[in-house]
Amino acid sequence: MIVADANVIAYLLMKGPLHAAAMAVLAEDAAWFAPSLWRSELRNALVACVWRRQITADQALEAWSASTSLMRDATPVDPVAVIQLALTSRCSPCDCEYLLTARALGCKLVTADKQVLRAFPDDTVRLAAKKEPGDG
Secondary structure: OEEEOHHHHHHHHOOOOOHHHHHHHHHHOOOEEEOOOHHHHHHHHHHHHHHOOOOOHHHHHHHHHHHHHHEEEOOOOOHHHHHHHHHHHOOOHHHHHHHHHHHHHOOOEEEOOHHHHHHOOOOEEEOOOOOOOOOO
């Protein structure tokens, strides 16, 4: 079981430099959880990718459909704890909600967010592009 932030979900669903890494995480653990805010964050990412002409509207809708089959909503965490953690860590409240969800579930948060990785090294796993043979 893992908690995946919205960017990791997007990397899984769309081709790009971190797609293979997200696929490897899924192959290792198919139980992906997130706070319900993942839905809004992923919709924002999908629409932004369409606007930037990185994907088509049909691809965005396909990705959305796939995400709803993959993801499981976690039980909400204490909003006061989210605010307190954001104030002390200087990470966004959204990031802190993902982090507290992982803690509540007793698992790691998978993220590529450098600030979150620095602030919470014991609670996170870095999603990084896999080196291909010949990459040096």
